[in-house]
Amino acid sequence: MLQKRIKVGLLGLGTVGSGVYRILTEGKTTVREKAGVDLELERILVRNLKRRRRVDVAAGLLTTDPGAILGDPDIDIVVEVLGGEEPARSYIEEALRAGKQVVTANKEVMAKHGADLLQVARERGVDLFFEASVAGGIPILRTLQESLAGEDVEAVYGIVNGTTNYILTAMDSKGLDFAEVLTEAQASGYAEADPTADIAGHDAARKLVILASLAFNTRVPLDQVYCTGIEGITAADIAAARELGYVIKLLAIARRDGGRVEARVHPALLPQGHPLAAVNGVFNAVLVEGRAVGTLMFYGAGAGQMPTGSAVVGDVIAAARNLGAGARGIIATGFARAGEIIPMEEVETRYYLRLRVAPEPGVLGTVTRCCGAGGVELVSLDVKNWGKDSADLFLRTQPAKEKAFRRVLVALDREPQVYAVESAIRIEGEG
Numbered sequence: 152m153l154q155k156r157i158k159v160g161l162l163g164l165g166t167v168g169s170g171v172y173r174i175l176t177e178g179k180t181t182v183r184e185k186a187g188v189d190l191e192l193e194r195i196l197v198r199n200l201k202r203r204r205r206v207d208v209a210a211g212l213l214t215t216d217p218g219a220i221l222g223d224p225d226i227d228i229v230v231e232v233l234g235g236e237e238p239a240r241s242y243i244e245e246a247l248r249a250g251k252q253v254v255t256a257n258k259e260v261m262a263k264h265g266a267d268l269l270q271v272a273r274e275r276g277v278d279l280f281f282e283a284s285v286a287g288g289i290p291i292l293r294t295l296q297e298s299l300a301g302e303d304v305e306a307v308y309g310i311v312n313g314t315t316n317y318i319l320t321a322m323d324s325k326g327l328d329f330a331e332v333l334t335e336a337q338a339s340g341y342a343e344a345d346p347t348a349d350i351a352g353h354d355a356a357r358k359l360v361i362l363a364s365l366a367f368n369t370r371v372p373l374d375q376v377y378c379t380g381i382e383g384i385t386a387a388d389i390a391a392a393r394e395l396g397y398v399i400k401l402l403a404i405a406r407r408d409g410g411r412v413e414a415r416v417h418p419a420l421l422p423q424g425h426p427l428a429a430v431n432g433v434f435n436a437v438l439v440e441g442r443a444v445g446t447l448m449f450y451g452a453g454a455g456q457m458p459t460g461s462a463v464v465g466d467v468i469a470a471a472r473n474l475g476a477g478a479r480g481i482i483a484t485g486f487a488r489a490g491e492i493i494p495m496e497e498v499e500t501r502y503y504l505r506l507r508v509a510p511e512p513g514v515l516g517t518v519t520r521c522c523g524a525g526g527v528e529l530v531s532l533d534v535k536n537w538g539k540d541s542a543d544l545f546l547r548t549q550p551a552k553e554k555a556f557r558r559v560l561v562a563l564d565r566e567p568q569v570y571a572v573e574s575a576i577r578i579e580g581e582g
Contacts (some may be wrong), residue, residue: 157186157471158193160220162242163233164213167256167283168195169205170460171230175467182464186471194220196233205456221245228470230463231255240264247271247279252470252479256283256463262357266370266486278479280466285358286311286435288458289451290465295365295439296485303442307366308404311358313433313453314349315381315401317341319389319418320431323398328386341433351380352416355403363405363414366439369490371405377415377495384418388574391505391545392420398428402579413493418576420503425580496554501578502527504546509568510537517568518544525559527551541570547578 159175161168175182175192183189195212196219220226221242229246231253233239240260246253248271255261260268261284272279282292295304310316314336321332333350336342348354356378363371381401392399397420406413421428426448430436435453440446452458473479508514515532522529528549535543548556556575563569 155475156189156191157227157474158191158223158225159228159230159467160193160223160226161195162217162220162229162231162239164195164197164204164206164208165232165234166205166456167232167234167459167463170456170458171232171463171467172206172208173457174460174464182468186468186475188471188475190228190467190471193226194223196220217242221249221251226251227474228252228254228467230467231257231260232463233257234259236260236263240268243268243279244271247275247277250275250277252278252280252474254280254283254463254466254470256281256459258284258354258357258361262360262373265361265364269486276479278470278473278481280470281361282466283459283462285361286437286449287313287451287453287455288461289435289437289449289453290462291437291439291449292361292365293469294449295362299366299439299441299444302444304366304407304439305442306404306406306440307362307437308402308406309435309437309449310400310427310430311362311403311435311437311453312349312352312355312401313435314342314346315352315355316430316435317433318350319381319384319399319401322384322386322389323393326386326390329382329384350382352378352401353380355401355416359403359405359414359416362403362437363412365485366405367407367412367490368485368487369412370486370488371412371414371490371492375414375492377417377498379417381418383574384576385574388505388576391574392503392576395420395503395545395547396423397421397503397578398423399576400427400430402427404579408493411491411493413498415495415498419579420576421578421580427580496557497552499550499552501530501550501581502546502548502556503574503576503578504544504548504572505574506544506546506563507541507570507573508544509570510539510542511568514542514568515544517566518546518563521562521566521569522546522548522559525562526555527559543573 436450
């Protein structure tokens with residue numbers, strides 16, 4: 152062992168930062184045993200020295216000057232848990248260029264700048280760890296980088312946003328509509344005051360970029376990930392899905408097709424017997440499909456102070472072990488090569504449609520004709536609520552390409568007998 156005491160600088164003392172502080176200080180003996188060296192928390196960057204904290208911290212540890220950490224040659228490991236793109240990205244790069252080991256929980260930075268930052272780490276002979284950037288306490292990233300390094304991964308997909316999963320679970324169990332459950336989730340602390348990043352799918356898309364970039368060792372640009380959220384899901388959709396034997400989940404899906412990668416985030420109907428269908432509340436789960444290992448499932452708390460803090464400290468221990476052994480700068484898999492992203496128009500899935508139509512003779516034939524003309528074959532067509540003014544049609548399709556399905560939607564919109572396409576949701580997990 153070349154180094155016996157390692158000093159740590161912490162950037163941020165919010166929810167995750169407080170969890171990191173607690174684990175490092177309350178479990179000091181255990182951390183020392185696992186790291187093989189003494190870890191000393193030297194300095195903590197905060198925005199306001201007088202702000203009330205979630206944890207009791209000695210005033211002498213706190214600073215508002217990032218240079219007190221980034222410019223301190225005695226600090227060996229920098230932990231970034233500030234969140235947001237800037238100044239976090241700049242701080243990470245500065246720390247790497249200064250020859251420091253870096254641990255981050257920042258999904259936005261890693262999704263947008265991961266390839267560049269990892270290149271800086273390689274050039275400087277240091278390590279950049281980011282396990283906590285995806286799925287909180289679930290150890291999925293290092294599994295992809297190390298345990299499955301020899302695996303030919305074909306797909307990685309799952310539920311990676313706890314807020315949307317909480318909302319969809321509550322809509323299902325309580326029969327409430329989206330707006331009602333969102334308000335409840337905000338009051339309970341499960342959704343932010345501005346929940347856009349979660350409910351619009353942006354958070355899940357960032358995490359999918361990281362997962363896919365590691366699973367396929369290919370750079371996946373965030374702006375090429377198809378992304379749509381759960382804002383349009385209604386109580387009627389949830390009820391119809393249940394009656395048909397499905398549940399609705401927001402899924403992040405990446406698949407490899409030769410040298411190309413499919414990457415998409417959207418709500419989907421899952422058969423009730425599918426492993427992801429039973430993942431409820433704020434929990435996350437990721438499935439990995441490999442040629443040799445088959446299907447693996449990783450399940451657990453996807454966010455929160457202590458689960459995410461645990462993942463961060465796990466990375467700190469890994470960074471400290473490398474330093475202690477004089478083995479830093481170990482090149483890990485991921486983000487290595489440029490890859491072609493499959494356009495969403497070429498992606499093939501099954502679809503569910505709910506239409507409001509005129510209760511007239513021939514309307515079923517009209518709908519069937521529109522689907523056939525667009526090249527989409529139906530599995531089922533059910534009629535409900537046939538009334539004086541309107542009727543509801545529920546359709547399920549065979550696998551079809553997105554561009555064909557969109558042609559069908561355009562054709563249906565032109566038909567006078569079709570009053571509205573109330574819902575159009577993809578179906579996953581079936582053959």
